[in-house]
Amino acid sequence: MSTAVAERPSVEAPRPRDGQEPRAGSMVWSSARRRFGVWALLLVVAYLVGMPLVRLQGLAFEDGAGGYDRALATVGLGELIWRTVYLAFGSMAVAMVLGTLLAYAASRLPDRAGFLRSVPIVPIVLPAIAMVVGWAFLLSPGPGYLNAALRQLPWWDHLESGPVDVYSLPWIVIITGFGLTSFIYLFVSAGMANISADHLEAAHVAGSSGAGVFFKVVLPLLRPSLIYGAGVGLLLGLGQFTAPLLLGTNKGIRVLTTQMYFSTSQFPVDYAAAAALGSPLLIFGVLIVIAQKIGIGDQTRFVTHGGKGAVRRQRPSRWAAVFIAVYGLVAVVLPMSGLLVVALSPYWSSSIDPSSFTLANFRTALDSPNIVESIVTSLVASITAVAIVLPLGYAISTVLLRRRGMPIARTLLDFLVALPLGIPAVIFGAGFLLTYSEPPVVLYGTRWVIILVYVTLMLPFATRMMTNGMLALGTSYQEASWVSGASRLRTHLVIMLPLLRGSIGGAVALIFVLLTHEFSASMLVRSPTTQVMGTVVYDFWSNGAYPTVAAVSIIMTAVTGAGVVAAMSIGGRDVLSKL
Amino acid sequence: MASVSITSLTKRFGGPRSDAVIDDLQLEIPQGELLVLLGASGCGKTTTLRCLAGLESPTSGRIELGGNAVFDGERRIELPAEKRSIGMVFQSYALWPHMTVRKNIAYPLKVRKIKDGLRDGWVEEVADLVDCGHLLDRYPSQLSGGQQQRVALARGIVARPDLVLFDEPLSNLDAKLRMQVRADLHELHERIGFTSVFVTHDQDEALALADRIAIMRSGRIEQCAAPDTVFEEPATDYVAEFMGMSNRLSLTRGVDGWSASGGAPVRLPVAADVDELTVRVRPEHLAIRGGQDVVHGHQVPARVTGTVYGGSHVDVSLEADGRRLQARVETGTPGSRAAAGDRVVVEIDVARARYFDPATERAVAHAPVPEVVA
Ligand SMILES: Nc1ncnc2c1ncn2[C@@H]1O[C@H](COP(=O)(O)OP(=O)(O)O)[C@@H](O)[C@H]1O
Ligand SMILES: [Mg+2]
Numbered sequence: 001m002s003t004a005v006a007e008r009p010s011v012e013a014p015r016p017r018d019g020q021e022p023r024a025g026s027m028v029w030s031s032a033r034r035r036f037g038v039w040a041l042l043l044v045v046a047y048l049v050g051m052p053l054v055r056l057q058g059l060a061f062e063d064g065a066g067g068y069d070r071a072l073a074t075v076g077l078g079e080l081i082w083r084t085v086y087l088a089f090g091s092m093a094v095a096m097v098l099g100t101l102l103a104y105a106a107s108r109l110p111d112r113a114g115f116l117r118s119v120p121i122v123p124i125v126l127p128a129i130a131m132v133v134g135w136a137f138l139l140s141p142g143p144g145y146l147n148a149a150l151r152q153l154p155w156w157d158h159l160e161s162g163p164v165d166v167y168s169l170p171w172i173v174i175i176t177g178f179g180l181t182s183f184i185y186l187f188v189s190a191g192m193a194n195i196s197a198d199h200l201e202a203a204h205v206a207g208s209s210g211a212g213v214f215f216k217v218v219l220p221l222l223r224p225s226l227i228y229g230a231g232v233g234l235l236l237g238l239g240q241f242t243a244p245l246l247l248g249t250n251k252g253i254r255v256l257t258t259q260m261y262f263s264t265s266q267f268p269v270d271y272a273a274a275a276a277l278g279s280p281l282l283i284f285g286v287l288i289v290i291a292q293k294i295g296i297g298d299q300t301r302f303v304t305h306g307g308k309g310a311v312r313r314q315r316p317s318r319w320a321a322v323f324i325a326v327y328g329l330v331a332v333v334l335p336m337s338g339l340l341v342v343a344l345s346p347y348w349s350s351s352i353d354p355s356s357f358t359l360a361n362f363r364t365a366l367d368s369p370n371i372v373e374s375i376v377t378s379l380v381a382s383i384t385a386v387a388i389v390l391p392l393g394y395a396i397s398t399v400l401l402r403r404r405g406m407p408i409a410r411t412l413l414d415f416l417v418a419l420p421l422g423i424p425a426v427i428f429g430a431g432f433l434l435t436y437s438e439p440p441v442v443l444y445g446t447r448w449v450i451i452l453v454y455v456t457l458m459l460p461f462a463t464r465m466m467t468n469g470m471l472a473l474g475t476s477y478q479e480a481s482w483v484s485g486a487s488r489l490r491t492h493l494v495i496m497l498p499l500l501r502g503s504i505g506g507a508v509a510l511i512f513v514l515l516t517h518e519f520s521a522s523m524l525v526r527s528p529t530t531q532v533m534g535t536v537v538y539d540f541w542s543n544g545a546y547p548t549v550a551a552v553s554i555i556m557t558a559v560t561g562a563g564v565v566a567a568m569s570i571g572g573r574d575v576l577s578k579l
Numbered sequence: 580m581a582s583v584s585i586t587s588l589t590k591r592f593g594g595p596r597s598d599a600v601i602d603d604l605q606l607e608i609p610q611g612e613l614l615v616l617l618g619a620s621g622c623g624k625t626t627t628l629r630c631l632a633g634l635e636s637p638t639s640g641r642i643e644l645g646g647n648a649v650f651d652g653e654r655r656i657e658l659p660a661e662k663r664s665i666g667m668v669f670q671s672y673a674l675w676p677h678m679t680v681r682k683n684i685a686y687p688l689k690v691r692k693i694k695d696g697l698r699d700g701w702v703e704e705v706a707d708l709v710d711c712g713h714l715l716d717r718y719p720s721q722l723s724g725g726q727q728q729r730v731a732l733a734r735g736i737v738a739r740p741d742l743v744l745f746d747e748p749l750s751n752l753d754a755k756l757r758m759q760v761r762a763d764l765h766e767l768h769e770r771i772g773f774t775s776v777f778v779t780h781d782q783d784e785a786l787a788l789a790d791r792i793a794i795m796r797s798g799r800i801e802q803c804a805a806p807d808t809v810f811e812e813p814a815t816d817y818v819a820e821f822m823g824m825s826n827r828l829s830l831t832r833g834v835d836g837w838s839a840s841g842g843a844p845v846r847l848p849v850a851a852d853v854d855e856l857t858v859r860v861r862p863e864h865l866a867i868r869g870g871q872d873v874v875h876g877h878q879v880p881a882r883v884t885g886t887v888y889g890g891s892h893v894d895v896s897l898e899a900d901g902r903r904l905q906a907r908v909e910t911g912t913p914g915s916r917a918a919a920g921d922r923v924v925v926e927i928d929v930a931r932a933r934y935f936d937p938a939t940e941r942a943v944a945h946a947p948v949p950e951v952v953a
Contacts, residue, residue, distance in 0.1 A: 031657075480673035482660040483632050484687035485738065498677045 031405070038399050038409050042416075045396070048456045049416045052431025053282065053423070059434060060275035067272025074259065074273070081280075084255040087173055087244065088237035094177025095233050099184025100226065102327060104214055105320035106185075107192050113321040119328040120185040125510075125564050126332065127517030128179055128242045129534050130553035133541065134335025135175050136247060137342050137550070139166035145338060148350035167247050176243045178331050180236055184229045191225025192218070235288050238281055239424025241520040246541060256281060257426040261523060264430060271434055278427045285422035292422075293415055336557070343550035361551035371552060374536040379559070381447050381532065382515035385454035386508055392455070393462025393507075397470055398492075400463070421460045428453055429524030436525075445527040453521045458511050465510070469503025470496075502570065509567030516559050533559075580774050581645025581664075581741035583608040583631070588640035590626055590798075600626050601637070602798035611772040614803075615785040618795030619821070624778040627795070628744050631776060632667055633660035644741050661690075666735035667744040670751065672727045674719040680706070680730050681715040687738040696738065705737045706730075708767060725756045732764070736773055743775040749784060761787055782822055786810060794818050812933070816857055816940040819933055824859035826904050828879070828927070829937065831855050837877075839900070845877035849934045849943050856943065857935040864928040865906035867895060867914030877929050879904075883921040897925060 060067035074080065102120045109116055123131065138146040141161040151159050165171065219226070241257040248254060254262070256277055263274035342348045344357040365371045400414055420428060432453040437444035443452070477499060481491040497504070519534035526535045533556045540549045583606070590601040600623045608614045616624045629635035630650070631642060639652035644665075649658040666687065674683050684706060688696040696702075706712045709729040719727055728748060735743050749757045765788055768775070779785055785792050786806045793803040794817075802814040813819035820827070830837040832854045836844035849856065868878070881899035889907075893915040897904040904925060908914040917923055934943050 474671075476669050476671050476673040477675060479632075479634050479660070480667065480669060480675070480734075481686070481690075482634070483663075483665050483667040483744075484690055484734070485661050485664075486686070486690040487661055490690060495675055499675070 056275040067276040070273040071276035090173035091176035091237040092233035095180035095184045098181040103188035108317045108320040110316035116324045124182040134339040137338035143350040187229035289422040348546040361547040365551045374531040378532040381450045389455045389462045393466045397466040425520035429521035465507040505570035513563035582610045584643040586641040612790045615789035617785040623798040664741040666740040668735040668748045672731040745777040816935040819859040826860040828858040860932040862905040862907035864931045866926040868924045877927045881925045
């Protein structure tokens with residue numbers, strides 16, 4: 001050890017900080033700056049999330065609530081509401097049963113089959129519109145492949161069409177339910193992870209069968225997660241748009257969301273009535289978010305439960321693996337196969353002829369400037385939105401995780417950020433359409449309105465993922481940087497960003513995936529010249545160009561799949577369950 | 580380096596009526612002193628340290644660093660952590676895993692723009708000082724716990740801050756390493772003499788390192804004095820217990836002297852006008868006698884409830900009149916052969932016991948010679 005140091009007991013060491021004596025009032029100054037930052041952030045979020053909703057209601061109440069008057073005069077309003085509620089409860093019930101069974105099965109997977117845990121989450125990351133179209137190819141009463149196969153059975157061989165009619169409310173409910181199953185699965189898995197394996201083992205030891213344990217032990221212990229999951233399932237079910245739009249339109253099976261869409265896109269266009277029709281969904285969503293914020297939910301924000309897929313050890317069962325595998329086949333592989341067959345066939349008919357398979361549909365699609373442009377728009381809008389929403393989410397997380405000061409601003413921010421989870425995307429789409437087709441900011445017809453609505457929809461996810469990353473990192477790394485003399489900004493750039501790069505990478509990929517197949521909000525804010533992949537698929541669907549629909553859906557799924565692979569390689573295999 | 584002055588510091592985490600975690604705390608730390616904040620878990624040590632660092636906002640009071648206020652509740656001054664000249668060593672070390680040891684240590688110099696330090700090799704100097712000169716190009720994850728601890732220490736002192744703060748930095752090390760790092764730290768402080776506040780709940784660590792020890796209890800300081808003073812002359816019953824005087828007896832004044840119930844009256848070296856006393860004695864200062872031995876001090880009949888062999892000593896648990904006592908006797912003495920169930924007489928070394936007023940819990944004055952105040 002050097003003696004030089006010993007002789008230089010830094011008493012008189014140069015003092016680089018001379019002349020920076022603290023001033024009286026510095027507390028006021030530095031906290032004023034920070035306050036300004038937080039309020040500015042709040043303003044941005046309030047404008048993004050709140051403005052469209054406010055404009056919607058403003059319009060609905062214009063001219064002595066004319067929008068409400070006309071909405072109430074909608075032909076068949078009672079049936080419309082009944083169908084919406086039926087869809088919500090029905091799909092929630094389907095999802096609850098499947099999601100709970102899947103979560104229980106996932107908790108009993110043998111080690112070798114551990115990868116199956118991600119299977120029930122796959123439908124979240126696949127484009128919903130592709131899945132719906134895939135089901136239609138299978139279960140359409142005439143040329144549906146599955147229907148054709150079923151008609152080979154002796155007791156159905158007299159049928160000309162059917163036996164299943166996918167263009168009916170029950171099947172819309174079932175297909176929607178498949179989509180919601182993933183969310184329930186995430187919730188129940190999270191709840192399952194909190195059940196002590198001892199309870200279950202005790203029951204096994206006491207001689208209960210697997211089913212006995214499930215009904216007598218697991219279900220009662222899961223009651224809180226189940227109730228919570230049912231609430232979320234109901235909320236999501238109420239806002240469903242894709243399946244009712246694609247499957248219900250021909251026979252006029254409309255629900256509130258699709259009626260809203262038609263009010264903004266078909267003669268007679270009536271934005272005010274559309275806004276009024278969305279009000280029940282809006283109010284319900286806001287109430288749920290408020291209840292969730294003040295209720296038991298504390299840290300855990302709904303839809304974004306960090307479920308790990310029941311990690312506790314339980315007696316493994318082969319049947320669990322079989323069950324999940326079969327579910328994966330039915331819910332994912334089957335509709336995707338339907339898509340693929342149509343995409344490869346010259347036209348869609350009930351018989352499959354592998355010898356006629358061709359890539360012509362893909363060539364046609366990629367030769368069409370409209371389709372190529374929609375793919376470009378989807379990619380550009382998604383990437384730009386990711387680039388905007390992640391810094392926003394980072395800043396919001398930083399503010400929300402700060403424990404002291406500005407309780408009102410933080411509560412407001414927390415509430416506003418959660419709103420896009422509770423309020424259906426269609427309503428945000430309508431709000432953005434309204435807000436940005438009129439001065440002062442006219443963005444309709446440009447990519448920017450799509451980008452802004454994407455940013456808004458992804459705010460909760462971005463914030464949640466950043467918050468999780470920061471919570472996992474803890475506060476001591478940044479505190480060590482502050483006490484070393486680094487400014488807040490420098491600490492974020494040099495310490496926090498590099499340490500959070502895993503979380504950030506995972507979030508980038510996941511949000512990108514969710515955005516490339518965004519459909520509901522896109523349908524409302526698109527213009528004839530600015531389309532995204534999903535809306536183009538819908539247009540071809542409406543025109544009956546089924547092979548093109550299939551080809552574009554496959555391309556969409558491929559883009560998404562690339563994103564998922566990226567997400568998993570950056571964020572680890574568990575990244576999907578972090579949603 | 581600079582002196583530290585804390586005046587009426589108060590911190591509440593809840594509203595004005597919540598309990599104060601730091602309660603009107605006063606403390607003066609002269610330049611170059613290593614002050615140890617010692618106290619049971621939850622007494623507010625970390626919170627005090629974080630207030631000094633600027634990581635926590637005090638509710639009221641005043642903190643001066645080198646004569647300049649860094650916090651003043653009345654004048655509304657609060658310097659953020661990065662503007663205070665401090666170094667801090669965290670319990671978890673908090674070394675940045677994405678930077679090499681060299682970058683970790685150089686960071687405070689870089690962000691504070693201390694060009695001299697970067698040019699003159701302060702980083703290497705301080706790394707050598709903590710025996711980590713050969714580790715500079717490794718990443719923290721490639722170091723052992725003890726090495727990480729030393730690097731954290733180097734990072735804390737490299738910029739020669741006015742004040743270095745330690746929050747239980749040794750608690751994650753195993754016992755042997757803890758002793759060694761403790762000794763090195765002591766030597767380092769002797770050599771370069773930084774002003775520092777060191778938080779711990781371990782009394783041995785406090786005794787070994789401190790220039791002065793401040794014993795904290797519920798957000799207040801019970802006693803602040805040199806280690807030998809705190810050890811020999813605890814100011815309160817609480818400090819006495821915390822510093823290892825685990826045996827507690829109550830005595831009442833009688834006609835013939837002080838006595839516990841069941842014991843013979845005895846003359847005590849106290850000069851106080853109280854009628855009751857709390858006596859505190861270390862286990863080492865209790866002796867175990869057979870029935871007929873010569874009487875030296877105050878005696879209490881007791882029953883042995885258990886013994887633990889400790890090599891050079893034996894720890895004997897006793898029960899006297901419903902009260903539990905602990906004696907530590909040298910192996911080989913007659914007392915060390917006691918066995919559970921034996922009836923013995925416990926003799927208290929009255930000169931080395933300490934006496935407290937049960938009403939105020941404060942120490943009562945010694946008298947130079949044993950006297951009976953009757
Ligand atoms: N951020 C906080 N919010 C609320 N209470 C806290 C917080 N930090 C510490 N406390 C409380 O303050 C008391 C003192 O904590 P601390 O200073 O960490 O004690 P020590 O370091 O002495 O163990 C404890 O009762 C603790 O629960
Ligand atoms: Mg502590």
